[in-house]
Amino acid sequence: MRALTDILQLRQGAEHAAQDLPALSMQARRAAQAVLHGFHAQRKPGMGEEFWQFREYRPGDRPQDIDWRQSAKTRDVYIRQKEWHTTQSCFFWCAGGAGMDWASARRLMKKGDAARILALALAILMQANEERVGLLGTGETGRSGQMLDKIGQGFLDYAKDGRALPPSMHLHLPRHSSLVLAGDFLSPLIDIQDVFTNLSTRTDNVLILQVLDPAEIDLPYAGRVAFFGAGTGEKEIVEDAASVRMAYNTRIEAHIGEIQALCSKLGWSYVLHQTDRPLEASLLDVRGLFEPEKGSGPR
């Protein structure tokens, strides 16, 4: 019963965060990569169900994709993009554990809550755009509201199992499916690199949503402070928290920088959400990522 109300609350929060936004279409920025899309229903008449479009062959496209018939008609070589290629499934994952269940001040939202709501808001927007959404690890996708509830439930389960990083091995992850990973990603960089590298073999269409508390960046403490890691047993006594602020800030910035660098290397998207920012602002950022560039997109 409790879990049900939690889900409902979570769902409500997410609906609230998503309601003001225009429908988010996960359009592919590059047709070839077909990252995300949303225009199935708006194609010209006569286009077949299977067929998506012809596109000039570019270096990097797989030779198997070349439509020889079409290419034979003209001088150029075309590849045929098929519907099944572009059909997107988006999987979601959210970090849990004591580290996420924390906020530096009462007025701030807990990191975990912010991450879950943001992720679910994305799921809602996608579902509204007829995308298939699902929970990472289950392999199950769907377009129904029921699936959203399942995702919400999954998030809450994640929160309990306390994993700071997503599972990367033995995943049922269809190729070319999208992945949204939300968390604070404060784990050691080596672990993060391992996980990201493993995941990148399965998909290259990933959004990293790093959710951090402003205190984790600014270290707004002073005086003698004993810092306890959330649920990790770490303990650091700092004689003058104010004096180490600069050093800490450099470190955490470096960590974030490393993650961003890793993402751009892997071709992943990255958004940083600070809990003192409105959720909608970060959601807009995410949408901006998927907004088609002017003049590009499918023709």
Place this chain on the structure above:
Amino acid sequence: MIDLFSNMVFLHPVLLAGLLALPVLWYILRVTPPAPRSVTFPATRFLAGLVSEERSPRHTPWWILLLRLLTAALVILALAGPVYNPAQGLRGSGPVRLVMDNGWATAQVWDLEQKAAEELIAQAGREARAVYILTTAPAQGEKAPQAFGPLTASQALPILRGLTPVPWPSDYKEAAALAEKTSVSGSLTTFWFSDGLDEGDLFAFAKVLQGQGTLHYIAPPPARLPLLLRPARDVVDQTPSAKKDSGIRIAVDATRSIPQGLPAVVQALGENNAVLDIQTLTLNPSTLPGMMSFDLPPALQNQLSAFRLSGLTSAGGILLGDDTMCKRSVGIAGPAEQTETRPLVGPAYYLKRAMEPFAILNVGEIDTLLKQKPSMIVLPDIGAMPGETLELLENWVKKGGLLVRFAGPRMSEADGQPYLSPVRLRAGERSLAGSLSWEAPQKIAPFPKESPFFGISIPEDVSVTQQVLADPAQDLDGKVWARLEDGTPLITGAPLGRGVVVLVHTSADPAWSDLALSGLYVDLLKRLTRMAGQSGAGASHQNYAALDPILVLDGHGNLEPPKGFVHPLPAPAAESFVPDSTHPPGLYGREGLHYALNLGTNLPHLKYGANSLPADVVHGVYEARYEMDLMPYLLCAAFALFLLDWAIMIALMSGITFSLRPFARAASVLVLFALPHHAWAQEAASSSMQYSEGFYLAYVRTSDPALNAATREGLEALSQILNTRTSVEPQGVAEVDPEIDTLAFFPILYWAVDPGQEPLSGKALQNIQFYLDHGGTILFDTRDADVNDGSGYSNTQQAQALRRITATLSIPPLIPAPEGHVLHKSFYLLETWPGRYDKGTVWVEQQSETGRDGVSSVIIGGNDWAGAWADGARSGAGQPLVGRVMSPGTRQQELAQRFGVNLVMYALTGNYKADQVHMTEILKRLGK
């Protein structure tokens, strides 16, 4: 500040060395880091290995450091035993004797005396000297003062605190005898804590004390020397100035050592110590005693119970009043019931009216009156009386009663010489303005100097037409208190035994003179009554061997019931009695007779004690500064600081950040709570005012909002109709609540009865009743004509609600409105008065009360007119608004609107239409 520290001494100054340890403490506190504040921080990993840039640990904040050092310093200071204003050491050696004055005067300086004595005992305790205590006034019921000792300081202190001032003078003779009995080896240092007065034998007493060792005489400072209230014997001022006539004079006495211009405030107290008057006097040593006069109105003077020196709680500062100050009881012989049932007839009525303000009156048969032991009896026109009664009456006068007789036909026509008359009378009376008389009515001559009435002014218009005449005799002149202008006696008086018999030679009623109708009559009776108080009380208590105590004063001047030690006061000596240990000042007497034994009455002249002391006595004055141990205060302060430090630590460790925001929020909430009420009150007041500026249709708010809205809509429609069709221009519609609103602005109230009507509160009912009684009209609309048969007995919910409302209202009888009622024709001629229903009966007052111009205060019906008006407005009828879809209302709606117009016209114009209807007929006839 300098003074403060110069007067501070440490009992254990060695401990102050502890202050040297403070710098060490400073250092220790400085280097010990404060306990870290614990914070949960998910990114703790990133802090690993970060070293604070400062090499040394962070310091405790300086203010916390200061706080702690202050705490430590306070504790050290407290332990060192600081004493403010330390007492000097006792002089001499050997045992110490305290002579405690505890006579009446000490109550005014008791605080000084007690403190000084406690101080001394404390010092004696420190020096481990034996203590003797000797009082100078006997305790309650004792003959001699008390002596205690030898005592230790701890034994002496409770005894000292147990002493209280007594309300009688000190007895130095007895005290000296006691002091002689004290046998001490060696010298006895005596400290005499005195009240500053010499109450006889002071010198001898001091000699005795001196004989046993050194004597220190400590007296109050001049400004605190005791004051004494004394009565001024001449209560009635005999000087011709009429203003001083009724003043009660009292004197404030003191010793001649008081400073110039010492203020004394005297309060005149009534019953229950209510202050009736306050007068301030400036005392000067050269003009003692200071006199003051209280000129109270008779009504207040009768309540007077005592005078009190304000701020001085002492038996000497109280002057109790007795019968001489209070209302005298006066008996009037005559039929008691006559004064009630037959005003202006018979002398008893006039006497009663005249004396009521200043006397307790009893009217009745002489025998009955005598039993009540009045101080004065008035016999108006009584000729003969039974022998036994006469004898009783004569005995009563001889014991000090004042008998006042008025002449009259019955007296003059009585056979033989009337008894109990100051002068012999001639038979018959002298008529000055009768039909067989040529003499003019005589006026009253001014009162002679020796007359008790001297000073009373005589009005011009008082004349005497008939009188009884005194038989000229040798001693007649001495007995005449008032004469007519021709020299014939009008009032004569003569003592009889201890009492007085007074005869007024004319009647107590206006039959024989205008005297009874003039103010002079009252003045004369007032003087006589006061005489009764003086002579009567003064004389009559002599009739008893002893006067029982009724209420006595304690040493602090509080009246209390007498305890066992109080003996009855020997009556013959009462006048010159000085209160003693078995006769404290207070009220003595019996039922109907009060004698106030006051200290001031017979106490000899007040003398300053220090003046009569032997030569080598050490003089001293009570000082206002006393030793004060500062240790508890310092420890309290240290503890408070410690608690503060503790609270700050808790706050810091828990990471509470101090912010004013919650307080500001709370304050704003408070303001929000406080504001609207105020604003609402203003609004209510201003809205009421607004209704006074024009004609408003008003309806009573019910608990049903829908009903309220419907009624408002109906009335708004009606006001629209009135505006368009008549010259009545309602300014608007008002909703009123009889609970809070003023109804007076509205000529008519529409009351749609709510079935769920709660019974009205008393205030609302009063408000409504006031409204109805002062010309208001209420239309009760029960809106139930569909089910109500109009018989007045129907039991619909609304009818029951209406009964609940009107159950406790006083409403005249109602009848169904008759044919030809003004409501039928006040504007429109209407056969029926339909609303939404068309069959309801309308009830109006059977007969409108006078002054209401024929308008019924209550109109009751059930046709739901407001609803019909609202319906009419909705259908567009009566609203010629451009562009409005006009759908004509039904005929019934139109009639309902016409009824509304008639109703308002009826309420505004009254019944003049009732006459107007006949005008055509009259004109027709005139034309013919």
